[in-house]
Amino acid sequence: xAMLTRRGFLIATGWVAGGATAVYAFRQxxxxxxxxxxxxxxxxxxxxxxxxxxxxxxxxxxRMEMGQNVNTGLAQVxxxxxxxxxxxxxxxxxxxxxxxxxxxxxxSLSMTLFSRPTAIAAAALRERLRGLAASQLxxxxxxxxxxxxxxxxxxxxxxxxxxxxDNNNLMVELDADQxxxxxxxxxxxxxxxxxxxAVKPLDIHALVTGGPVxxxxxxxxxxxxxxAVKPxxxxxxxxxxxxxxxxxxRGFIKLVRDGDxxxxxCKTPSAVDAAIGKIKVDWTLKQPIxxxxxxxxxxxxxxxxxxxxxxxxxxxxxxxxxxxxIDLRFDxxxxxxxxxxxxxxxxxVNESQQLEIWTGTQDPWAIKRLAALDxxxxxxxxxxxxxxxxxxxxxxxxxxxxxxxVRLAMAVQQPVKVQWTRQDEFTTSRSRPASAHRxxxxxxxxxxxxxxxxxYITGHVFLARDRLPGWLMPIARLDEDLGVVRGAIAPYGAPxxxxxxxxxxxxxxxxxxxxxxxxxxxxxxESAMDELALQQGKDPVDYKLAQLAxxxxxxxxxxxxxxxxxxxYDLPPGAGVARGYACGIYEHRCFVAISAEVQxxxxxxxxxxxxxxxxxxxxxxxxxxxxxxxxxxxxxxxVGMALMENFEIGDDQIKSSNFDNYPIPRMADMPxxxxxxxxxxxxPPAGAGEVAIIAGPPAIANAIRRATGYxxxxxxxxxxxxxxx
Amino acid sequence: xxLRVNGVERGVDSGWQNENLLVVLREQLGLAGSRYGCxxxxxxxxxxxxxxxxxxxxxxxxxxxxDKDILTIEGLAAPDGALHPLQQAWIDENVPQCGYCQSxxxxxxxxxxxxxxxxxxxxxxxAMNGNLCRCGTYDRIRKAIKNxxxxxxxxx
Numbered sequence: 001x002a003m004l005t006r007r008g009f010l011i012a013t014g015w016v017a018g019g020a021t022a023v024y025a026f027r028q029x030x031x032x033x034x035x036x037x038x039x040x041x042x043x044x045x046x047x048x049x050x051x052x053x054x055x056x057x058x059x060x061x062x063r064m065e066m067g068q069n070v071n072t073g074l075a076q077v078x079x080x081x082x083x084x085x086x087x088x089x090x091x092x093x094x095x096x097x098x099x100x101x102x103x104x105x106x107x108s109l110s111m112t113l114f115s116r117p118t119a120i121a122a123a124a125l126r127e128r129l130r131g132l133a134a135s136q137l138x139x140x141x142x143x144x145x146x147x148x149x150x151x152x153x154x155x156x157x158x159x160x161x162x163x164x165x166d167n168n169n170l171m172v173e174l175d176a177d178q179x180x181x182x183x184x185x186x187x188x189x190x191x192x193x194x195x196x197x198a199v200k201p202l203d204i205h206a207l208v209t210g211g212p213v214x215x216x217x218x219x220x221x222x223x224x225x226x227x228a229v230k231p232x233x234x235x236x237x238x239x240x241x242x243x244x245x246x247x248x249x250r251g252f253i254k255l256v257r258d259g260d261x262x263x264x265x266c267k268t269p270s271a272v273d274a275a276i277g278k279i280k281v282d283w284t285l286k287q288p289i290x291x292x293x294x295x296x297x298x299x300x301x302x303x304x305x306x307x308x309x310x311x312x313x314x315x316x317x318x319x320x321x322x323x324x325x326i327d328l329r330f331d332x333x334x335x336x337x338x339x340x341x342x343x344x345x346x347x348x349v350n351e352s353q354q355l356e357i358w359t360g361t362q363d364p365w366a367i368k369r370l371a372a373l374d375x376x377x378x379x380x381x382x383x384x385x386x387x388x389x390x391x392x393x394x395x396x397x398x399x400x401x402x403x404x405x406v407r408l409a410m411a412v413q414q415p416v417k418v419q420w421t422r423q424d425e426f427t428t429s430r431s432r433p434a435s436a437h438r439x440x441x442x443x444x445x446x447x448x449x450x451x452x453x454x455x456y457i458t459g460h461v462f463l464a465r466d467r468l469p470g471w472l473m474p475i476a477r478l479d480e481d482l483g484v485v486r487g488a489i490a491p492y493g494a495p496x497x498x499x500x501x502x503x504x505x506x507x508x509x510x511x512x513x514x515x516x517x518x519x520x521x522x523x524x525x526e527s528a529m530d531e532l533a534l535q536q537g538k539d540p541v542d543y544k545l546a547q548l549a550x551x552x553x554x555x556x557x558x559x560x561x562x563x564x565x566x567x568x569y570d571l572p573p574g575a576g577v578a579r580g581y582a583c584g585i586y587e588h589r590c591f592v593a594i595s596a597e598v599q600x601x602x603x604x605x606x607x608x609x610x611x612x613x614x615x616x617x618x619x620x621x622x623x624x625x626x627x628x629x630x631x632x633x634x635x636x637x638x639v640g641m642a643l644m645e646n647f648e649i650g651d652d653q654i655k656s657s658n659f660d661n662y663p664i665p666r667m668a669d670m671p672x673x674x675x676x677x678x679x680x681x682x683x684p685p686a687g688a689g690e691v692a693i694i695a696g697p698p699a700i701a702n703a704i705r706r707a708t709g710y711x712x713x714x715x716x717x718x719x720x721x722x723x724x725x
Numbered sequence: 726x727x728l729r730v731n732g733v734e735r736g737v738d739s740g741w742q743n744e745n746l747l748v749v750l751r752e753q754l755g756l757a758g759s760r761y762g763c764x765x766x767x768x769x770x771x772x773x774x775x776x777x778x779x780x781x782x783x784x785x786x787x788x789x790x791x792d793k794d795i796l797t798i799e800g801l802a803a804p805d806g807a808l809h810p811l812q813q814a815w816i817d818e819n820v821p822q823c824g825y826c827q828s829x830x831x832x833x834x835x836x837x838x839x840x841x842x843x844x845x846x847x848x849x850x851x852a853m854n855g856n857l858c859r860c861g862t863y864d865r866i867r868k869a870i871k872n873x874x875x876x877x878x879x880x881x
Contacts, residue, residue: 067823207824208812210758210798217757340825390825636861659767668850670863
């Protein structure tokens with residue numbers, strides 16, 4: 001792609017001509033493979049916003065929506081800087097042809113990385129408009145005071161943005177060496193009108209009226225339907241293929257075979273089901289698939305018997321032989337995303353021989369590059385229209401359903417819609433790998449931590465197969481997998497401390513799942529600390545606070561407050577009812593503490609989480625409403641991880657196929673919740689999408705320990721487990 | 726073959742009579758608000774009303790819906806666009822996260838309130854048990870149903 005000038009680029013996109021526009025263009029280029037990692041920085045931001053001649057502010061939304069509703073938060077930043085109402089901002093999700101590549105939406109980094117560049121662009125626009133207003137009135141800019149939607153003078157004159165902006169293009173660019181305008185968003189002293197307000201998602205109306213917002217909803221003329229046969233693992237190859245009878249299906253259009261890809265195109269969805277049902281494939285697997293193989297691969301004790309694990313993440317005067325107060329092994333299950341929307345994509349080749357793709361993806365620019373590589377088309381001839389996702393949770397970063405749609409559409413030269421079935425969604429899952437943890441802790445006579453040794457084995461996460469080209473993988477894997485090590489370092493300090501891990505190649509596909517390894521690792525650590533406190537006859541919260549003394553004040557604050565909050569509620573009477581606590585730090589800047597009340601009911605033979613309280617501190621609370629929603633979601637996922645979900649691997653197949661055999665929390669499983677968001681106006685906002693899940697599962701496990709004496713060493717926990725204590 | 730959808734008579738092309746009701750609504754009639762989630766009636770994303778009863782439209786052969794009254798999420802608001810109290814309550818409680826399950830949730834909640842104008846938590850747990858929300862908006866759904874129940878009592 002030729003580098004256009006910024007002005008040229010905006011005109012080329014069909015962005016409304018006329019009006020005033022603030023631009024921070026990206027200067028970096030995307031690499032062809034791997035995720036799009038062009039994040040905004042001080043010099044190259046991500047905001048395209050414009051005041052149209054009618055005074056309306058519109059912005060290209062730089063983030064992909066999957067439930068976090070983060071663009072609404074960025075619109076709040078724009079509204080704060082420009083003295084507008086957030087609800088009046090018009091947001092547009094750009095196609096890959098509208099703007100240069102923007103980093104993929106992942107890792108709960110959107111507010112952290114995009115809020116400041118967005119604020120800078122909006123503030124630069126505001127100050128330029130203030131200058132225009134000043135020259136119109138022949139006053140110095142300082143005489144123009146902020147007013148809703150414009151400026152005013154001390155004498156009472158008003159100028160709105162519509163008065164200032166005309167049909168001549170006015171481009172506002174900020175170079176790196178220019179001083180920054182005042183950023184209202186980050187001014188802790190300022191009484192804010194937009195930031196800090198619980199603004200509802202700007203597109204909420206469409207979500208309650210059944211609007212066509214997801215990929216499969218897009219009406220495309222002449223569309224036909226297709227699907228591909230899904231192998232149990234992506235590196236499988238076809239040993240034997242039987243397609244007899246497929247062409248006899250009523251409505252059949254075409255069978256497409258391309259190496260290990262087999263798919264069909266038909267006139268209706270039921271014909272696709274029938275045709276796929278007739279295709280029989282024997283797959284050749286590179287590794288046998290079964291649960292025993294996974295268990296063998298992650299057997300941390302067997303590996304430790306052979307010596308040190310591959311990656312040493314922390315090593316501080318480590319002592320191998322000492323008197324261990326705690327020496328426990330924790331096993332955490334494989335889990336899948338199970339987002340509510342099974343993936344779908346529509347592809348067509350248009351009259352200009354351009355390949356168009358409608359899809360819900362965390363990384364539209366990667367889809368564009370990979371579709372170009374896949375088809376041999378130039379990148380200029382591929383356009384991706386990103387649609388809202390019905391959930392993401394880390395599972396939608398790859399060229400997956402898009403590949404099916406693209407290959408089938410190219411083969412029939414007709415628009416093809418591919419709607420994965422729920423079983424396709426499970427079979428193709430890039431799951432959160434199971435893990436096994438050995439945790440050893442020693443203390444002095446007063447109970448103070450002296451030794452901490454955490455060793456664990458899990459599957460690859462960021463460096464799972466297919467996430468990078470095959471030739472690059474061995475080189476990448478020489479370094480640590482940042483997904484595998486996420487959350488591994490404990491907040492508790494000890495003079496002797498070692499954390500080591502190993503990541504292995506699972507027989508099934510793996511990938512990024514909400515919080516990566518942090519939730520499993522912190523489940524193990526917080527369970528072990530709870531057990532240690534009980535062993536010493538101490539209150540677990542008091543004990544943890546004592547071990548955190550002098551460190552991590554934001555974490556201690558969360559833990560203290562969540563105890564106060566939880567104790568406002570009387571535990572219901574009866575046997576098997578108790579409360580447990582856990583806390584944790586995610587990505588060094590997100591702090592959370594959770595209490596869980598559980599009832600282990602001998603009559604119904606069920607474990608029920610009655611109530612969860614959560615105190616979370618992720619810095620500035622730009623939109624407390626959305627932060628709260630993310631916590632609620634993490635609490636629901638905590639119940640699923642602790643008590644329900646288990647991705648089942650059968651013999652050379654994936655056994656979990658639908659919600660009947662992979663149960664996720666339902667309405668009756670959802671506890672009452674009481675959530676407090678700690679606002680830190682002086683600390684830049686961090687993401688909340690995958691924070692509370694680090695402390696929820698251990699809080700539930702610790703409550704079960706209190707209620708029954710059973711220390712959960714394996715997830716998910718069933719009622720039967722608690723009776724074998 | 727004809728369907729009566731949201732009060733309007735709609736024809737179904739002959740090539741589509743082997744499909745389920747959800748597919749016909751979405752792909753033939755352009756009513757994409759009912760969503761596909763599991764295909765086996767386990768998630769509730771596709772709930773519509775057939776002759777006043779909530780059903781998982783992915784499980785209903787379209788031929789079985791012939792000549793019946795079908796209500797989908799698109800038919801819930803008034804013709805002038807005024808939202809149904811349930812839709813308004815969903816906005817007031819800021820229920821949706823990803824939003825994918827919410828059409829089905831609202832249609833299921835409508836069936837509940839038509840049977841029971843003042844549901845308890847236990848009533849809601851029972852009635853909504855077939856509607857999954859992976860984002861975990863359940864607590865807000867509960868509140869929104871109760872709010873809508875109040876509004877609907879005031880109206881009636």
